[in-house]
Amino acid sequence: xxxxxxxxxxxxxYDGRFIATAGYDNQIIxxxxxxxxxxxxxxxxxLANQLEFSPDGQYLVSASSDTSARLWSVPSMKLLAVxxxxxxxxxMAIFHPSQSLIATASRDHQVRVFNFEGRLICxxxxxxxxxxxxxxxxxxxxxxxxxxxxxxxxWSLHTQTLVSDIDLGxxxxxxxxIAQDGRIYAGNxxxxxxxxxxxxxxxxxxxxxxxxxxxxxxxDQLLVSLSYDRFLKIWQCSAGRIDLIAQSAIPAQxxxxxxxxxxxxxxxxxxxxSSYASFDIASGQWDLRQVDPTQGVNAVIAHPAGRMTIGDAxxxxxxxxxxxxxGSLCNFLTAAGGQVxxxxxxxxxxxxxxGQGIYQHKSPLNCGTAFMRHGVxxxxxxxxxxEGLVFAxxxxxxxxxxxxxxxxxxxxxxxxxxxSLIFSVCADTSAAWFSIQxxxxxxxxxxxxxxxxxxxxxxxxxxxxxxxxxxxxxxWEDFSVTTVPTPHSHSIKCxxxxxDGRFIAxxxxxxxxxxxxxxxxxxxxxxxxxxxGISSLxxxxxxxxxxxxxxxxxxxxxxxxxxxxx
Numbered sequence: 001x002x003x004x005x006x007x008x009x010x011x012x013x014y015d016g017r018f019i020a021t022a023g024y025d026n027q028i029i030x031x032x033x034x035x036x037x038x039x040x041x042x043x044x045x046x047l048a049n050q051l052e053f054s055p056d057g058q059y060l061v062s063a064s065s066d067t068s069a070r071l072w073s074v075p076s077m078k079l080l081a082v083x084x085x086x087x088x089x090x091x092m093a094i095f096h097p098s099q100s101l102i103a104t105a106s107r108d109h110q111v112r113v114f115n116f117e118g119r120l121i122c123x124x125x126x127x128x129x130x131x132x133x134x135x136x137x138x139x140x141x142x143x144x145x146x147x148x149x150x151x152x153x154x155w156s157l158h159t160q161t162l163v164s165d166i167d168l169g170x171x172x173x174x175x176x177x178i179a180q181d182g183r184i185y186a187g188n189x190x191x192x193x194x195x196x197x198x199x200x201x202x203x204x205x206x207x208x209x210x211x212x213x214x215x216x217x218x219x220d221q222l223l224v225s226l227s228y229d230r231f232l233k234i235w236q237c238s239a240g241r242i243d244l245i246a247q248s249a250i251p252a253q254x255x256x257x258x259x260x261x262x263x264x265x266x267x268x269x270x271x272x273x274s275s276y277a278s279f280d281i282a283s284g285q286w287d288l289r290q291v292d293p294t295q296g297v298n299a300v301i302a303h304p305a306g307r308m309t310i311g312d313a314x315x316x317x318x319x320x321x322x323x324x325x326x327g328s329l330c331n332f333l334t335a336a337g338g339q340v341x342x343x344x345x346x347x348x349x350x351x352x353x354x355g356q357g358i359y360q361h362k363s364p365l366n367c368g369t370a371f372m373r374h375g376v377x378x379x380x381x382x383x384x385x386x387e388g389l390v391f392a393x394x395x396x397x398x399x400x401x402x403x404x405x406x407x408x409x410x411x412x413x414x415x416x417x418x419x420s421l422i423f424s425v426c427a428d429t430s431a432a433w434f435s436i437q438x439x440x441x442x443x444x445x446x447x448x449x450x451x452x453x454x455x456x457x458x459x460x461x462x463x464x465x466x467x468x469x470x471x472x473x474x475x476w477e478d479f480s481v482t483t484v485p486t487p488h489s490h491s492i493k494c495x496x497x498x499x500d501g502r503f504i505a506x507x508x509x510x511x512x513x514x515x516x517x518x519x520x521x522x523x524x525x526x527x528x529x530x531x532x533g534i535s536s537l538x539x540x541x542x543x544x545x546x547x548x549x550x551x552x553x554x555x556x557x558x559x560x561x562x563x564x565x566x
Contacts, residue, residue: 002038010050022048081118187211295553334368337377337393371417382412425453496537507534
């Protein structure tokens, strides 16, 4: 059966007939919308991010972390062209409203335009951070781009130059939409909808957390916003006003990263499951049929109770057997004070062993680490909005929030703790150190990595390691760094160290694990136990080997010689 095996990151629709989905399993699936039947599927070489149908429905374009955009025929899904000039992930690809052109937005900070043969027409340079969203202006003679650098830029297709540069206050803006009258709507990381028109710029508080997607429907002048505050909101835009006309809490299965209008009353959504979901605007009802759990592993730890994993389905498994349910995609497992903590996209912190909720945050939870402070076990949870939530865990198992640290201004990607320091890395490439004793900041480096930092871990002696999309291993001591090139050809997702700090394992989205011997300062031969990406790593001290969790749902044992999956 054709279905997604990992979360769906992008969804598009055409004329009530076709729906297309892009997944973290590298798949692009074309669906018959009337019957919710998969018609065809194709693959990228890495995560598929977003996609769009051409105005006439004859083509589909997809954007991927394999650094390409690809053009497909509909409904045959024959590959017609590969747009491969990019230097990093392609986050979005869109069709020109009337010409045979495709624009792309990339994490290499650039915007590009290609023809349908895949030939590069022009390249726009000027952003200083990842470009996340693009839209053609209403005349089709220019592009608007939004970036993590906190600006909107208007580019001329005819002159291939920058027309205007709009500073949005340095706040990251992940999504833009343009109305037929030329109004630009932008959604930023503090939950504001910004309207830019000939009469000026207006900001409106819309959500309690970052807005991840805006879509606009001209026929009814409707603006749809999705946020990590887990709310869908529908706005009426007319006479220069934006009025809220409907809203709904977003079910745990929905990934508020992408949606599309199937028809004037139906929205379709990306999910963490095997298929897309839909929402009926008039009735306010969600349809989650066929959105089955996927089995990808996002976290693995070696625990006295056994090898624990959790992932897309929110199911805690111990030695491969289901133990408890959280009902939400979870990103991490952290053991402290006899408890095991987890959390993810809904922003809720759970007791992983029971599935019970402990604390509700305003944005997703990405990572966790444990440490002792004043003789009491503590956990620090890193959030999408940059906070570090500090919880004390009593000997009786009670958990209490005792502090909130502003670790970063952007998503905290990973945290680690030593005897006296907390270390964190961020999506904006920065790193920070906080004292465990008084929870105060000790040091910070704004550009600690060349790209998004994805993981970190502690080494003995208040040292730390971190990895980044730039495929470098960094070893930190006394707030200074030694950079070690890695043998990885794909972005590195995770890192872990042996108890004594001699061996450092790094896992990539390409499914490879590379181990660095710090004593001899060389890399052991890479292993590729899976074609799926490596999502998480831990060191199993009892077995003296690394455990690698994978998006294929397996755990792999990694030592100096390859071992089979379990």
